[in-house]
Amino acid sequence: xxxxxxxxxxxxxxxxxxxxxxxxxxxxxxxxxxxxxxxxxxxxxxxxxxxxxxxxxxxxxxxxxxxxxxxxxxxxxxxxxxxxxxxxxxxxxxxxxxxxxxxx
Amino acid sequence: xxxxxxxxxxxxxxxxxxxxxxxxxxxxxxxxxxxxxxxxxxxxxxxxxxxxxxxxxxxxxxxxxxxxxxxxxxxxxxxxxxxxxxxxxxxxxxxxxxxxxxxxxxxxxxxxxxxxxxxxxxxxxxxxxxxxxxxxxxxxxxxxxxxxxxxxxxxxxxxxxxxxxxxxxxxxxxxxxxxxxxxxxxxxxxxxxxxxxxxxxxxxxxxxxxxxxxxxxxxxxxxxxxxxxxxxxxxxxxxxxxxxxxxxxxxxxxxxxxxxxxxxxxxxxxxxxxxxxxxxxxxxxxxxxxxxxxxxxxxxxxxxxxxxxxxxxxxxxxxxxxxxxxxxxxxxxxxxxxxxxxxxxxxxxxxxx
Amino acid sequence: xxxxxxxxxxxxxxxxxxxxxxxxxxxxxxxxxxxxxxxxxxxxxxxxxxxxxxxxxxxxxxxxxxxxxxxxxxxxxxxxxxxxxxxxxxxxxxxxxxxxxxxxxxxxxxxxxxxxxxxxxxxxxxxxxxxxxxxxxxxxxxxxxxxxxxxxxxxxxxxxxxxxxxxxxxxxxxxxxxxxxxxxxxxxxxxxxxxxxxxxxxxxxxxxxxxxxxxxxxxxxxxxxxxxxxxxxxxxxxxxxxxxxxxxxxxxxxxxxxxxxxxxxxxxxxxxxxxxxxxx
Numbered sequence: 001x002x003x004x005x006x007x008x009x010x011x012x013x014x015x016x017x018x019x020x021x022x023x024x025x026x027x028x029x030x031x032x033x034x035x036x037x038x039x040x041x042x043x044x045x046x047x048x049x050x051x052x053x054x055x056x057x058x059x060x061x062x063x064x065x066x067x068x069x070x071x072x073x074x075x076x077x078x079x080x081x082x083x084x085x086x087x088x089x090x091x092x093x094x095x096x097x098x099x100x101x102x103x104x
Numbered sequence: 105x106x107x108x109x110x111x112x113x114x115x116x117x118x119x120x121x122x123x124x125x126x127x128x129x130x131x132x133x134x135x136x137x138x139x140x141x142x143x144x145x146x147x148x149x150x151x152x153x154x155x156x157x158x159x160x161x162x163x164x165x166x167x168x169x170x171x172x173x174x175x176x177x178x179x180x181x182x183x184x185x186x187x188x189x190x191x192x193x194x195x196x197x198x199x200x201x202x203x204x205x206x207x208x209x210x211x212x213x214x215x216x217x218x219x220x221x222x223x224x225x226x227x228x229x230x231x232x233x234x235x236x237x238x239x240x241x242x243x244x245x246x247x248x249x250x251x252x253x254x255x256x257x258x259x260x261x262x263x264x265x266x267x268x269x270x271x272x273x274x275x276x277x278x279x280x281x282x283x284x285x286x287x288x289x290x291x292x293x294x295x296x297x298x299x300x301x302x303x304x305x306x307x308x309x310x311x312x313x314x315x316x317x318x319x320x321x322x323x324x325x326x327x328x329x330x331x332x333x334x335x336x337x338x339x340x341x342x343x344x345x346x347x348x349x350x351x352x353x354x355x356x357x358x359x360x361x362x363x364x365x366x367x368x369x370x371x372x373x374x375x376x377x378x379x380x381x382x383x384x385x386x387x388x389x390x391x392x393x394x395x396x397x398x399x400x401x402x403x404x405x406x407x408x409x410x411x412x413x414x415x416x417x418x419x420x421x422x423x424x425x426x427x428x429x430x431x432x433x434x435x436x437x438x439x440x441x442x443x444x445x446x447x448x449x450x451x452x453x454x455x456x457x
Numbered sequence: 458x459x460x461x462x463x464x465x466x467x468x469x470x471x472x473x474x475x476x477x478x479x480x481x482x483x484x485x486x487x488x489x490x491x492x493x494x495x496x497x498x499x500x501x502x503x504x505x506x507x508x509x510x511x512x513x514x515x516x517x518x519x520x521x522x523x524x525x526x527x528x529x530x531x532x533x534x535x536x537x538x539x540x541x542x543x544x545x546x547x548x549x550x551x552x553x554x555x556x557x558x559x560x561x562x563x564x565x566x567x568x569x570x571x572x573x574x575x576x577x578x579x580x581x582x583x584x585x586x587x588x589x590x591x592x593x594x595x596x597x598x599x600x601x602x603x604x605x606x607x608x609x610x611x612x613x614x615x616x617x618x619x620x621x622x623x624x625x626x627x628x629x630x631x632x633x634x635x636x637x638x639x640x641x642x643x644x645x646x647x648x649x650x651x652x653x654x655x656x657x658x659x660x661x662x663x664x665x666x667x668x669x670x671x672x673x674x675x676x677x678x679x680x681x682x683x684x685x686x687x688x689x690x691x692x693x694x695x696x697x698x699x700x701x702x703x704x705x706x707x708x709x710x711x712x713x714x715x716x717x718x719x720x721x722x723x724x725x726x727x728x729x730x731x732x733x734x735x736x737x
Binding site: 012013014015017033034035036037039040043051054055071073074077078 | 144159160161209213216217220223228229230285286289293434437438440441443444447
């Protein structure tokens with residue numbers, strides 16, 4: 001997402017890249033739907049509306065400059081995420097409960 | 105029709121909010137198990153049919169192949185706006201005008217989604233557009249054919265979009281995550297394109313004699329180019345020697361061979377042509393009881409190569425329009441940059457989430 | 458203007474089959490005026506949609522192709538409903554397509570602003586700013602029309618044109634206050650559009666009649682608010698509105714058009730007219 005752009009032949013400076021998040025309906029979180037180019041935040045929001053909500057996909061929009069996203073790196077993946085793998089007691093299915101107990 | 109075997113728009117987007125936690129847990133357990141078994145190397149992820157994501161390690165050849173394929177796909181959407189875009193001003197009813205405008209707009213959107221997918225691989229859209237404009241990257245050869253009559257808009261929707269969907273549906277499961285996600289969105293939106301094309305021809309085929317002739321003429325002209333959209337055969341004399349297909353299939357970029365998809369398209373389309381009351385311009389077309397498929401005649405591959413190399417009716421026109429729009433828009437894009445810099449819009453860091 | 462200039466001809470359609478429905482408009486003269494009014498508004502929207510359609514695949518950036526297509530689709534939607542209503546009100550029962558494709562140039566009642574050929578992006582944003590500023594005030598007023606159909610169209614359209622006005626405003630700001638080149642081109646765009654603005658806000662016999670009846674509104678009454686918006690945007694864009702030009706357009710509401718209109722119609726109508734009676 002935030003890989004530095006390789007410049008083309010064009011001497012023109014590209015509009016920055018933005019990530020677009022849409023709230024599909026009330027009660028849901030904003031979800032990443034894609035990217036677009038826009039010169040600034042106001043236009044990014046409007047472009048987001050024109051590009052990603054033409055079919056009534058949303059009730060609210062976020063845009064954020066791709067450059068401003070800090071992402072975990074693949075190098076960190078094992079130390080970040082694997083330690084969670086053996087903690088199955090965090091999941092409800094870990095527990096043995098008599099079948100005739102209701103509301104559990 | 106095709107294009108419907110995707111995510112239901114009403115499907116919950118956030119698993120946790122809809123109580124689908126058990127599914128998520130099961131999926132996480134599977135992923136963890138696969139990671140533990142095969143590791144998270146590029147090969148292990150491919151073997152486990154997992155998606156490759158932008159920051160994963162990947163072979164340079166995989167990255168380059170993807171950039172080339174996604175860019176060509178994006179270019180095709182953008183150039184593909186023109187053959188039908190030329191008819192927005194002439195659409196013979198206001199309903200058709202609205203449909204066509206929305207469809208050509210969708211094509212712009214599809215190009216945009218795809219350029220964004222390519223950008224996750226470390227190239228800039230501007231750079232890809234430069235490659236298109238200078239002729240260093242190609243777009244689908246189909247768009248070098250002219251749209252001569254109103255019926256061509258029907259034939260493009262029915263045959264060209266039909267063939268494109270056949271190619272695109274498997275790409276929704278492509279190994280590269282951003283490309284697959286872009287294709288899911290494209291295919292969802294595309295599902296109306298083929299139907300509207302069929303509807304145009306359906307209306308024409310039940311209309312006046314002149315309208316029927318128009319529909320038949322369009323089918324005659326677009327049938328063979330549509331079959332060529334699947335690319336050269338995988339085997340035999342006309343097969344290319346590059347071996348892209350085999351490598352792309354191993355990488356999970358391609359899921360079916362060109363010939364398999366072409367056959368599937370023919371099998372799907374022949375009965376539709378009958379329904380339309382249109383003939384297809386192939387005397388060798390007949391149902392093969394043994395194979396259960398429609399046999400069709402030999403494709404003139406020399407035509408594909410000729411058009412691909414620049415000798416199509418519209419090659420120069422398409423690029424000229426595209427380059428013209430890009431150059432004419434340069435002062436606008438530059439002005440917006442200057443305004444943003446002066447007003448510090450989007451440069452500021454204090455965003456509220 | 459003369460009321461006779463309004464096309465009330467009944468083509469080859471039976472009047473009796475098409476009664477006026479869903480309307481509180483009853484008086485014959487009034488329905489004639491209301492129909493003519495719907496044609497004015499519908500033709501403005503249709504012809505501008507036709508011009509915006511030209512932009513798709515020619516915009517400065519793909520994102521803008523999509524934005525302009527959205528504006529065009531909104532206008533086309535408004536045109537279809539208004540033309541349909543015109544065909545109901547005038548008793549001819551003509552469909553949106555019969556009205557769009559089978560009228561001649563003298564029977565179109567749009568202003569000259571919308572029929573001018575596509576030019577550069579600065580001209581387009583100047584045109585859109587003025588037209589959307591006008592339409593915002595227009596539809597806000599028409600949301601209270603005594604004609605339920607017109608009120609319904611306006612109530613929905615007011616949100617659409619608010620977005621168009623915002624879109625044009627954003628661009629005028631960026632072009633006016635962008636580079637020295639864009640400043641000059643935006644300034645020229647405003648100058649080239651200026652002679653066509655007054656016509657939008659000019660009252661005629663039709664608009665006077667429909668506004669007295671509560672069906673429509675006087676274009677002149679929309680001027681102050683529309684001008685206020687445009688002049689604020691222009692000032693913020695570090696530009697100035699051009700002073701009154703010696704020449705200004707007139708006559709569109711009476712079916713007197715400028716040179717580009719005939720060519721526009723020739724292109725728009727030729728397929729439909731080449732196949733009389735065909736459905737598409």
